Amino acid sequence: MSEQKSATNMKIFSLNGNEPLAKKIAEVCGKELGKCEVKHFSDGEIAINIEETVRGCDVYLVQSTNEPVNNHYMELLIMIDAMKRASAKTVNVVLPYYGYARQDRTAKPHEPITAKLVANLLTDAGATRVLTLDLHTVQVQGFFDIPVDNLFTMPLFAHYYRKRGMVGEDYVVVSPKNSGVQRARSLAEYLDSTIAIVDQAEEGDPDSGYVIGDVEGRFCIMVDDILNTGEVFSKAAKTLKKAGAKEVVACASHGLLSPPAKEMLDNAAIADICITDSVLTDESRHPENLSIVSCAELMGEAVKRTHENVSVSPLFTVEKKDFD
Structure with a gap:
């Protein structure tokens, strides 16, 4: 042309x-x-x-x-x-x-x-x-x-984590729910890591969730497509820490950050949260540990x-x- x-x-x-x-x-x-x-x-x-x-x-x-x-x-x-x-x-x-x-x-x-x-x-x-x-x-x-x-956003997140040296067997890419396994597998391939899955807690019993995979003593990278209220990440991080994870970070393609996302994520056991700029949200709704990569x-x-x-x-x- x-x-x-x-x-x-x-x-x-x-x-x-x-x-x-x-x-x-x-x-x-x-x-x-x-x-x-x-x-x-x-x-x-x-x-x-x-x-x-x-x-x-x-x-x-x-x-x-x-x-x-x-x-x-x-x-x-x-x-x-x-x-x-x-x-x-x-x-x-x-x-x-x-x-x-x-x-x-x-x-x-x-x-x-x-x-x-x-x-x-x-x-x-x-x-x-x-x-x-x-x-x-x-x-x-x-x-x-x-x-x-x-x-797909997984190459963007792969850049983000590889620049920080977060690759190899010390890291586990985690799907915080059963439906996101393919997304976790895609990111894990870029990071030369294994995957795990959090089977979410039953409604009314927040401590009933469990982890499919080995996360004990390892760094966990949770990945999802939509970060809305933060409840899924918050519950999954709690389950991962309970299973012995050394540290938990998270990434999501679309950061909707609907209330009470800020409060929930600020109080969650998540060291870093990365999203893309696909969605425009007011900074007052951003968690303290938020990073943004541009798409x-x-x-x-x-x-x-x-x-x-x-x-x-x-x-x-x-x-x-x-x-x-």
Whole structure:
């Protein structure tokens, strides 16, 4: 693809979900954010005005759909419609965090599959492609009838821990719940470590959890996709310490940090917590021992590759030699 097309046919816009990350993604692509206005009226209605031409352009809309999730989704849907009506060539949705992804199945009778509903809404609004980060379950990609690229955060966390020398047999990567084993295995491969699983305590009996695997006298790295209230990490850390773990740290792809996350994590037996900047939260909600790694380079490179019709596959995995 020619440099001329890259310079003139690609435009990146941000909504209110995570503008700081959108700016970083635009910088990686060598662009400035497009000009638009997003207004919320007193009755809750949303109005959007695109303040520059997008006719014939490949447009990339960056919107993280964290709290307030419904407002952020409505902003995105309205913006997609605005772009289609303004004759954009393609409308590519960049979702660092896909809200409602946890509602991906009917767990009880008469429950909705809201992750599928959201996929339908985005597609029907006019999105032509979706780029997202660490979906709660990869099967959510199948809810879409348009291309979906789901990037993974494990290489980012592998960089973070390998730079600190946290590799080898003294370290154990732990899934704090049964459903996250694949994520733990992926990070463990990068760190040349083994894995363990915390079988969570039964409701009403906080001391009934136990560890599957050997953690005694070893450093534990818990890994999850979503850090919400911190309860899962807090309980799992307690169980690991009870099983003889020397020290416990944790990482999560999306740091929602919903109250009472700060209080719970500040009081938990966790020495360090690492998240990405996929979600924008107020610093007043950050635990004292929080570290943040940016996903902007990863997502920005994916946007560039998409625009240039180059394979995104190399971004899904990283060779261990590339960390050194």
